[in-house]
Each structure stands twice: as structure tokens, then as C-alpha cells.
Amino acid sequence: MTPDIAIVGIGETAPVRRSPKDLRSLVMEAVYDALDDAGIAPGEVDGVVTDSVVMPTTVPHDYVMAQLGATSRFDGSISYGGAGIACSPLQAALAINAGLANVVISYFGVDWGTRPSGPYGFHDLYPAKQTFEKPYGFNAQPIYFGLWTRRYMKEYGLTPEQLGSVAVQQRQHALLRGGGQISKPLTIEDYLTAPRIAEPLGVPDCCLITDGAGAFVMTSNERARDCRKPPVHVAGTGFASIPVSGDSVFTQDPNVLTTPGAHPATEQALAMAGIERRDIDFVELYDCFTISVLMQLEDMGFCEKGEAGAFFEEGRAAIGSDLPINTHGGFLSYSYRLGIEHVVEAVRQLRGEAGTNQVANTRFGAVGGFSLPDYGVLVLSADG
């Protein structure tokens, strides 16, 4: 498949921990914002693709389409959370290029800043997790990733300073971007002395918690010519997984220090785009924790295994350096909306409208979406 579609509109709500608006209002605000950005009337939308778990059970497609007054001709969903968002253009391209739909929206929103169970509600999906993990207090993502980090440090010699350089780098990008949930600078000393949550991970290693939403609009490259902003083309998409259930993936995967699916998904997306890793100008990847940034960067093939810590410590992930990573500050320092904001940021960069945090001369950007055991990759290209 060669995708012949573009992202023509992006929208997002302001990053805040707690919003007085409910989730549906936040999502609709982002969707209207994205349609306005595209210059496409709500009634012209005729398809929806989201993740298949979180959105369908919180802000259903039919609710959104009814609110838009739009008649659906294509309704898709793929994976869940971040991988689903990164892969939603995969399904949108299949639908649009097959003539099943003309304008497809993708959206995602969370109210985990407000909702009591927050990001931990997914435990209810898995009886084995409830039985063999929760009673021991192995019951939250910082604890899972803390366990991984400890072992990763032993296997690859990662130092606390290297791990901290991810948090420090992304804070710098967030401050450059502006408007994020945190406005305070972070030094490596701040990082090393911050309170621990699940050792060796501390507060700056963990993503923020957010109430917010994002959305984007996709259409054919032909229709994209008539939109308000320059199109950003979907050059390649990738999806991959492994046969390990979501309740077992933090402990039982034989390759537990390797991001499942990241390598094959990246290969698929690059092959579809007809480019190589060296053609990628920046990467926005799913930074739920500092350690997961390092693992994904390696497993996507941008660094050798065990070398991403040094890559960050040497400043090579900074805007203006070798390969800028999470140019808006990501989940660690901007806001946590499970990957939709990474797509929005990649589009801003490729339009050249990022302003204070613009990467120079962007041609190709990659987005990595991580939802164990699934991985999604989106490769986007600038117009012209």
C-alpha cells in the first residue's frame, strides 16, 4: 500500500491537569478546532478512526458524528491508546484510497486528571493481573517501568545522569514550545534530588496527568490541495505486535527490555514511505517514562541497543542537533494525551509553523505510538 492521503487539520485543547469541561466537550473542542484549521465543514466528514478501546467506551464515534451533523460512511478503530493513534492514518488511507470515505477524523481525549481510577483503570480488563500482581502492589505504570529500568541499568550500564538527561532535554523543549503544563526549568541536579516514586524512577521520570484532547483531519492528497493550510502527507504507517497478553507483557515477555513491535512497525512504515532512518528529521515518541523513550529510540533502530542514554546525555536529541526528539516536551513536560499531541506536533513541525521550537528544514518526521504489546509508527512528509 502507498498511502495517498494527507493530514490537513489539527486541533488540541490547552494542556491542563484538571479541566472544568467534561471529556466530550474537550474532544469536540479539538475536533472543531481541527476542522476549522483544515477549512473543512463539519458536515463533510464521512469517516472516523480512533483507537479501539479508550475512545469507543468514553467518547463514542456516533456521538461525535451526531454532534457534527455528519453521516458516517467508514468507521474504523485500531489497537488502543498511543499505538492506535499513530496507526489511525493506516486505516484512514485504506478507506480514503478505496473510495469508501473522503474526509476522516481521528481524535483522542482523556480526563485522567479528574477521573478517580486515572490511567490504572485498565487493570480491570485482566483477571490474572488482578490476582497475581495487584495484591503485591504491582499496580501502576511507574512501578512496572521502575522494575524495567532497574534491570535495563544492569544490562546496559545506563547511569542515573543519562536517564535524567531525557527529562532535562524534554523540559527544555517544553519551555521552548511554551504553553505546556509545567513552566519551571529542570536541571540534572533537580532531577537527581527529586522524590522517588518507584525506584529508580522519580517524579521527573514520569508523564504528567492531563485532562485534554486532540484531533486531526485526513483526506486525499487531491482534496488536500483545497484546504486552508499546506498538507502534511502520510508517507508511511506501521503496526506490529507480539503474542504476549497485556497482563503478562511487563513480566513474562522473554525480551522484556525490548519495546514490542517497535522494530517491525518502523520497518513497515519506512518501507511504505520509501525512505531510510537517516531521512527522518525528528521523532515524536510515546514518552510515558524516560526509560520508555530510550527503549523506543533504540528499538525503532535510531540508536544501537543500550546507546540511547548517551545519545541524550550528549545533547544529540536537542532541537538543532542530530535527531530532535519530542520537540514539544512530550508527556514528561508538555501534557499527557496518549500520542495525539505527538501527531499534532509533528504536523506543526512539517508545516513549518512551530515557531519557537521549530526544527529547521523539516522534510520527514516520525511518530511512535506505544501501547504494550502493540506499536504504531507514522511517517509524515512536508508538502513540496
Next chain:
Amino acid sequence: MTETAGDEFQPFWDAAAAGELRFPFCRSCQKFHWYPMIRCPHCNTADISWRAIDPTGSLYSWTVVQRPFDAAFNDRTPYVVGLLEFPDAPGVRLITNLVDIETDAIEFGMAAAPAFDLYDTAESRLMFRPNVKPARSLE
């Protein structure tokens, strides 16, 4: 016991109550798997037994949890979550709490044995005690 625990999990707890550590073992392909599954994920047969193993594990990794994420743990922090491997059961890793050890003394590969003496059927938690005292023979 949690209300959602399936019957397929009960043999683990029955074994713990009897002072044994047992994991699902496929008689057809002779491999362990964990967590319990409906059929063997390696060969897809249903010929699964619960095989008792030498219960001394080796510490693969651990984390010291300083901040509780569940109100039930408010008075337990800091606590240590460990992930154990077992020479007798390749492919199985077990989440547990490490007890009776100073956090600074925890090491990779450390041997840890089930604290059957602390096992409480009402709580369904089998904790492990790292073997930091002078070696005692395993029964």
C-alpha cells in the same frame, strides 16, 4: 481472593497453602507458561498440569515503591516488588513482595524462597524472603 479471580488460578493458591510452588506445565510440549492460560500457548494443546518446582527463585529485578497508587497500600510504603525467575521453570517470572531485607542489601540474582510461614489464604499473597542469612539447607 479477588472476586474476578478465575478458577484456573486456584491451583496456585492451593499449592501455596500446602507449602509448594506450582506453575502450569504442558505435558505435551514439556514447557511452562505463566500466567495461566486456557491452552498451552506454545503448542495449543489443553494437556496442562500444575508442576511443583524447587521454590527458590533468583531475583531478576525489583523496585522500591515509595508512593502508593492504591489506598490499600497507604500504610505499606515503602515496599519492595520483586520479579523472580526459577531455574526449574524456564520462561516463568513471578511478581512478589520481598520481605525481611533492607532495601540497600538487595542484589540482582539474589536467591529468595517463599515465605510460606506468612502465607494467608484470605489475602492470597505469597511473599518471598531473600536468602541473606547464613545458608540453610532447602527442604
